[in-house]
Amino acid sequence: EIVLMQSPGTLSLSPGEGATLSCRASQSVSSSYLAWYQQKPGQAPRLLIYGASSRATGIPDRFSGSGSGTDFTLTISRLEPEDSAVYHCQQYDISPWTFGQGTKVEIK
Amino acid sequence: EVQLLESGGGLVQPGGSLRLSCAASGFTFSSFGMSWVRQAPGKGLEWVSSIIPVGDSAYYADSVKGRFTISRDNSKNTLFLQMNTLRAEDTAVYHCAKGVGVSPRNALDIWGQGTMVTVSS
Numbered sequence: 560e561i562v563l564m565q566s567p568g569t570l571s572l573s574p575g576e577g578a579t580l581s582c583r584a585s586q587s588v589s590s591s592y593l594a595w596y597q598q599k600p601g602q603a604p605r606l607l608i609y610g611a612s613s614r615a616t617g618i619p620d621r622f623s624g625s626g627s628g629t630d631f632t633l634t635i636s637r638l639e640p641e642d643s644a645v646y647h648c649q650q651y652d653i654s655p656w657t658f659g660q661g662t663k664v665e666i667k
Numbered sequence: 668e669v670q671l672l673e674s675g676g677g678l679v680q681p682g683g684s685l686r687l688s689c690a691a692s693g694f695t696f697s698s699f700g701m702s703w704v705r706q707a708p709g710k711g712l713e714w715v716s717s718i719i720p721v722g723d724s725a726y727y728a729d730s731v732k733g734r735f736t737i738s739r740d741n742s743k744n745t746l747f748l749q750m751n752t753l754r755a756e757d758t759a760v761y762h763c764a765k766g767v768g769v770s771p772r773n774a775l776d777i778w779g780q781g782t783m784v785t786v787s788s
Contacts (some may be wrong), residue, residue, distance in 0.1 A: 566733075592679075592772060592777075594774035596712075596775075598712075602780075603762055603778035603779060603780050604704075604762070604775075604776055604778050604780060605778070606775060606776045609767060609773075609774035609775075609776075615774075615776055616776075626774065647711065649712070649774070649775075651771075651772050651773060651774060652772065654726055654771075655714060655728045655729065656714040656717075657714065658712040658713065658714065659710055659711070660711045661712075663713050665702055
């Protein structure tokens with residue numbers, strides 16, 4: 560199965576700063592099949608990005624995705640307090656679909 | 668409003684069974700692939716199973732294959748997960764989720780809040 564490694568484990572930043580989250584795959588993933596989700600405590604995950612770079616409906620343009628092959632990135636510009644959450648990447652290219660272990664973003 | 672509402676979780680002994688349900692509303696249920704994703708306490712997300720709209724093709728994680736069965740009733744806008752021979756490691760919050768399209772090879776754009784399954788003696 561494809562293993563997704565996310566880094567860093569935790570990111571602690573101030574409002575207004577930018578965040579760069581990494582998702583590295585153990586083998587190549589087609590860019591069409593890589594997603595990012597945001598999950599706040601006690602809530603269900605929310606789709607942010609699909610197809611590696613397409614924003615889901617209602618997602619602000621502060622969130623952007625990029626990458627290809629084995630290296631993918633979620634960038635959050637101009638962090639806001641409500642961006643405090645765990646961010647998960649997922650590949651749905653090759654079954655079994657797999658998720659990364661998550662990156663926690665803390666807003667100081 | 669687009670919504671998914673899970674039910675059926677609870678405490679069950681190892682080796683026991685549970686049937687989870689997920690009631691969908693606010694979208695054309697019969698047009699989309701659906702999935703179950705679980706999250707063990709303090710852990711990450713784990714894909715469990717997916718099913719296509721017409722329900723005749725299903726996909727499973729190796730960890731549940733042969734023990735869990737996904738199904739759907741499009742006339743009742745409901746997704747199911749029959750879980751048999753439960754193990755302690757199946758303890759998790761189980762979310763149902765809607766795929767962006769028909770195929771199981773899709774991101775999941777709508778998620779339910781989840782139902783907790785605890786397997787313990």
